[in-house]
Amino acid sequence: MVEPTTPLLKVDNLTVTFGKGRHAVSAVADVSFEIYEGETLGLVGESGCGKSTTGKALMKIIEPSGGSIELEGVDITQQRGRTLRNSRTRMQMIFQDPISSLNPRRRVKDIVAEPLDCWKSVTGVERDVLISDLLTKVGIDPAVYGNRYARQFSGGQCQRISIARSLAMRPKMLICDEMVSALDVSVQAQILNLLEDLKQEYGLTLLFIAHDLAVVKNVSDRVAVMYLGRICEIGPADSLYDAPAHPYTKFLLGAALEADPDSPMHADVLEGEPPSPMNPPSGCRFRTRCPFASERCASEEPQLREVAADHRVACHFPLNVDQDEH
């Protein structure tokens, strides 16, 4: 894929720390990545890895403690008030819980029209046509369901309405925070297909945050794996899954349960529990559970470095790769 020179979203050393002093929780630590226009970056990791926090920090729902976020070249980290609200129209978010994403006391049509009404960008007949169009695109018949209250819909339908709402202002980027995790398998498939179609039609760029490895791979062009607030590995979806370079990624993929009775049973299961983000291990945060950990891993924190085309790993001893002498 030919990459344009300026990424749509450029994140540099993003840090989010909750609390202060001894009780500070380092949820996201020095996370950097870029997303180019038209691509989908998957952000995957287990609970506590900071992926949801990253998504929320990008939307400025949570205040970043450090680092910069550049959207179309403009740093939005320091923006406040009206400028921030303006920037937000270019980036939208879809949440995990479909039911609580919609105001139960408002009608579907009004919910989807809300962004337009906030900015008064489109009014009158044009507005109604736009709303009906959006609802139809996400598979909800506006004539039958448009005037119903949001509380009368199922999880899958609510998620469709959320998608319609987020597209009303034609954002350039959509952050999907675990958006299919609460849905049934068959509904999940419908929503994922819908997302793919809309991405093509609206020319969207996606950041897809999830914990389900198969779902993330299906949706993404590139995938970033997070562990305890840091990115371990980032690279093209297919090559990352076929040949992971970071030991954590390898374990993660090994643990994934495939719906195939012939899939190989992995004897090496990752033992133990993730350490507390209040007191992360020094150096490489994964070293306490990594079978390949050495002294260097404890003293020196590995930085992301390129090990293959567009494939970067934060590890001193990445797998399947010839080592440079240090």
Add this chain to the structure above:
Amino acid sequence: MSGALLVVRDLATTFNTSAGPLPAVGGVSFDLNKNETLGIVGESGSGKTVLARTIMGLQSRTNATITGSVQLNGVETVGATEDEMRRLWSTEVAMIFQDPMTSLNPVMRIGKQIDETLRVRLAMSRSDARARAIELLEMVGIPSPAQRYNAYPGQLSGGMRQRVVIATALACSPKLLMADEPTTGLDVTIQAQILNLLDGLKERLHMSVVLITHDLGVVATRTSRIIVMYAGRVVEMGNTRDVFTNHRMPYTRALLESSPKVASPSHTRLTAIAGRPPNLLRLSDGCAFAPRCAFASDRCHQERPELQPSAESGHSFACWNPLDPTEGLSRG
């Protein structure tokens, strides 16, 4: 069939709601032998949890009508009183649930919760119970079990809590363990640990396990037989391998094809099932899956198919227009 540990025949649970009767489970029959692992697979609303609770005797009869028969080691449980069931619970059959935080009493130390079972059911003395509890904690892989004995559930992580729940369930060495979504909501790596643990314990304690889940990946490699449920009824049943590779019921195929695979390349188009799960209050006379089935005929809409045997032994399905046995699942 008398050697089977669990014999279920025509089990049906119907809820009496203000909007009419809701047939949550209908016409379920299967056998479970000793040391066998059975998977029950279905989406939400398929009736799998109600089925499990009915088999366990946990389904209250105040607003539900239960018909059919469930024989656990020869003892009939449908219609049994709670006292009669209590004799079976924990010693013959135990159940673990999805959310370990609600399965454990948050204000009671975990050691005490395990003790309770031992002292009430096996009449152990306090010191014996404590020793056994620590043994159990170790068996389920909790580090420093003697210290953790005094911990509160809130001090443990999700994976640890689920291990404690398993320890409590297995305290009296039941012969059958029903596990309802035991790893849903847990991290992938923890999920693998818990499932491996269950596998090991199953071997060690010579236990049969019924694994109830919506996740096909969980049952694929860890069960010998599976049952696929839809709208409260069994739609396909057989050896795991047969059901995965030679399934006959279109819903089974649709379910398999609609979940993304790690092995498939990125951007593989998923074959989504059109429409939504049926409203159990308004089930038609025909096959419940017919409105969403690509192969539905008139007969499918009018007459509900019964289970019929397929080529392989033990494999049956409920469909008027079954898939050709050689079609199976295409590998991507």
Add this chain to the structure above:
Amino acid sequence: MSDLIEETLLVERPEKSEPLGALFWFCVGWLALNVLGAIFANVLPLQDPLYQNYSFINAGPSLHHWLGTDDLGRDIFSRIVFGSRVSIAVGVGAMIIGFGIGAPLGMLAAYRRGRFDLILTTLMYVFLAFPAIIAVIAVLSFWTPRALLKIILVIGLASVPIVYRVIRTATMAIATKDYIVAAKVQGATDRRILVKELLPNIAPIAVSFLLIGIATVVTLEGALAFLGLSVNPPTPSWGNMINESRTVMSQNPWLVLFPSLALCLFLLCLNFIGDRLRSHFDVTEVKL
């Protein structure tokens, strides 16, 4: 897009909410009657509530005096109707002040959080720690001469902390929901979020608390009257009348009975309506 067929085969019936019930409407009717009576008391064909007819002292109900007369010969029925003015005025007036100040502050504090919330809530909780009734009694004892407006003001201000707390708690439960975050993310101003997203969800709780609040205040006025701290006689109020009846209880049971009945019915209706509305509008309640 062919696999996105929305299930139109089973067109769902629009949700039919539980009817409010005949008793509910009866209560509404009774309250409406009371309110109308209070408003139009002047033009209704009632006896003069202040006219003392010494030939009819402590008389029981009769055609001429429907509910009898009190110990000064005044018609009880018309005094009850005129007295409802005081009760309703105090109830509604005090709640308007209480909600007018307490509710917006509560909503704002819960939505904004931070220092604003911290300072305000601490202040309110300090006030809440002090028994409101004692404060009201103390203030009204010293702030003479008594007037209806003063009573309304004092009770109204005293109710601000509790209204603040209830509205704040209700708002906090909603302010963390995803749809509020979604609204912010869409670029809605805080004002818009408060009015369009939060208010409709707070309204049911607020309304039923309002009704119960009115009931509480009306009772409070009755209690104040007992202590002689309500409106000065001869202005009738339900509390006053009950108070006056203490001395002539044995001779004139009607003076005890009818004002008490009027007060009780009024309160019962308010409470019932408040509760019914709350359960009617609770969208999260599972209807089994």
